[in-house]
Amino acid sequence: MKNKYSIFSLVKNAFSYHENWQKAWKDPTPKKEYDAVIVGGGGHGLATAYYLAKKHNMKNIAVVEKGWIGGGNTGRNTTIIRSNYLWDASAGLYDHALKIWEGLSQELNYNVMFSQRGVMNLAHNLQDVRDLKRRTHANRLNGIDAVYLSTEEVKKFCPIINTSPDIRYPVLGGTLQRRAGTARHDAVAWGYARGADEMGVDVIQNCEVKGIKRNSDHVEGIETTKGFIKTKKVGVVAAGHSSVIANMAGLRLPLESKPLQALVSEPVKPIIDTVVMSNAVHAYVSQSDKGELVIGAGTDDYVSYSQKGSHQIVEGTLNAILELYPIFSRMRMLRQWGGIVDICPDASPILSKTSIKGLYFNCGWGTGGFKATPGSGDLFAHTIANDEPHKLNAAFNLNRFVSGDLVDEHGAAAVAH
Amino acid sequence: MFVINCPYCGERDQQEFKAGGEAHIERPKQPTELSDDEWAEYLFMRKNIKGVQFERWNHAHGCRKWFNMVRDTSNDEIKLIYKMGERPPSE
Numbered sequence: 001m002k003n004k005y006s007i008f009s010l011v012k013n014a015f016s017y018h019e020n021w022q023k024a025w026k027d028p029t030p031k032k033e034y035d036a037v038i039v040g041g042g043g044h045g046l047a048t049a050y051y052l053a054k055k056h057n058m059k060n061i062a063v064v065e066k067g068w069i070g071g072g073n074t075g076r077n078t079t080i081i082r083s084n085y086l087w088d089a090s091a092g093l094y095d096h097a098l099k100i101w102e103g104l105s106q107e108l109n110y111n112v113m114f115s116q117r118g119v120m121n122l123a124h125n126l127q128d129v130r131d132l133k134r135r136t137h138a139n140r141l142n143g144i145d146a147v148y149l150s151t152e153e154v155k156k157f158c159p160i161i162n163t164s165p166d167i168r169y170p171v172l173g174g175t176l177q178r179r180a181g182t183a184r185h186d187a188v189a190w191g192y193a194r195g196a197d198e199m200g201v202d203v204i205q206n207c208e209v210k211g212i213k214r215n216s217d218h219v220e221g222i223e224t225t226k227g228f229i230k231t232k233k234v235g236v237v238a239a240g241h242s243s244v245i246a247n248m249a250g251l252r253l254p255l256e257s258k259p260l261q262a263l264v265s266e267p268v269k270p271i272i273d274t275v276v277m278s279n280a281v282h283a284y285v286s287q288s289d290k291g292e293l294v295i296g297a298g299t300d301d302y303v304s305y306s307q308k309g310s311h312q313i314v315e316g317t318l319n320a321i322l323e324l325y326p327i328f329s330r331m332r333m334l335r336q337w338g339g340i341v342d343i344c345p346d347a348s349p350i351l352s353k354t355s356i357k358g359l360y361f362n363c364g365w366g367t368g369g370f371k372a373t374p375g376s377g378d379l380f381a382h383t384i385a386n387d388e389p390h391k392l393n394a395a396f397n398l399n400r401f402v403s404g405d406l407v408d409e410h411g412a413a414a415v416a417h
Numbered sequence: 418m419f420v421i422n423c424p425y426c427g428e429r430d431q432q433e434f435k436a437g438g439e440a441h442i443e444r445p446k447q448p449t450e451l452s453d454d455e456w457a458e459y460l461f462m463r464k465n466i467k468g469v470q471f472e473r474w475n476h477a478h479g480c481r482k483w484f485n486m487v488r489d490t491s492n493d494e495i496k497l498i499y500k501m502g503e504r505p506p507s508e
Binding site for chain 1 (some may be wrong): 418431438453454456457458460461462463464465466467472488490491492493
């Protein structure tokens, strides 16, 4: 049993100089066989294991992670959470996640610092205005809170934005989802790992998958750096490396892995109390609780697994940031990094069975997977446990690339996520 | 970010170029004969290799010509550049 985190446990542990805190998760060696193995110990993978154990009573399972948990894209994103997607299928998927976020800290007894500070999306040209108005209406029909803001209302909501009509990308309006916001990315991975561990899930770090053993039509186990693990169900949640794992099983996926960059500034006093996204110029900014500006840039257009992006991408983003927020002109950037994102042709994820029985893929989240972490885990767990998708992720199957029934969020909604 | 040796213009900064994805994907000769699965393979499925990959690039802000490149996607090291229509080297 895990000790409960509370103000009392904090005070109690202060008396022993915080040296006697219980370990949040064990460091197990892999067993010979599991009922299911999740490949990838990021937020989505750990959440999948958590819900498999909690809702589907599958306790004899493991999560294998080649590095350390939360060390991939979970720790490399800009932590934006929202659900204002255009299409019904996406709206259902992302709002399912948002509803879980709203009670997640209590459920996990782990403070994920979910902050519903609102997310504002800016319109910079007439097409943006039309698209964002259409999206606002679509959101409201799907029961998702959304309002359209005029330029004056944008300025009122976030006074530091430059709304002069003379700038290169003038602000013509925007949308606001008040339930949207941010969360602490590491805490999400740690909270799910602790919760899963408590229910008996083995979270195995530094264990890289080297091969997938399959009979002609079903999975028999995985080859790892810590030996062979026998299992009938393998759920792959490997983000940018999904294609690498798929190749091991002789599958091809409709994915391209590209570097996506982000950067943070030196910490300053509170200056921006919401999240502002500008899809047209690929500039997203919010402020972390430490005071750093968290800035998201765009992806490079070539395939790369190097976790580095091109300098001109960052330069373009900062040009746009400076024009929209002249007050940031003397800020210094502290750190910059890249994450490898797996992008689908329709910019929607894949949560799906495959042609191989017992092999499931949860991938293709591209530039916007963090926001979906709890919902993705919940629905993927359902898919693995029942060998059938939940109705909320049925549209996100691999077969849509054959049938043509794509969930085209790329062209129709915001390119950014 | 890297420097690309355009076969027509010489060494230029990568930001002058546009990546065109996986190379040597041939357009089906008999499109009407193709099944849905074969169309999906042609249109959407990609190798997306971590390691040495064959790609097409376009010198978009230069001569605007297309060419092929062999590049290691794990460290962005360019192994070889050859013109369109030339046969891919066998590793």
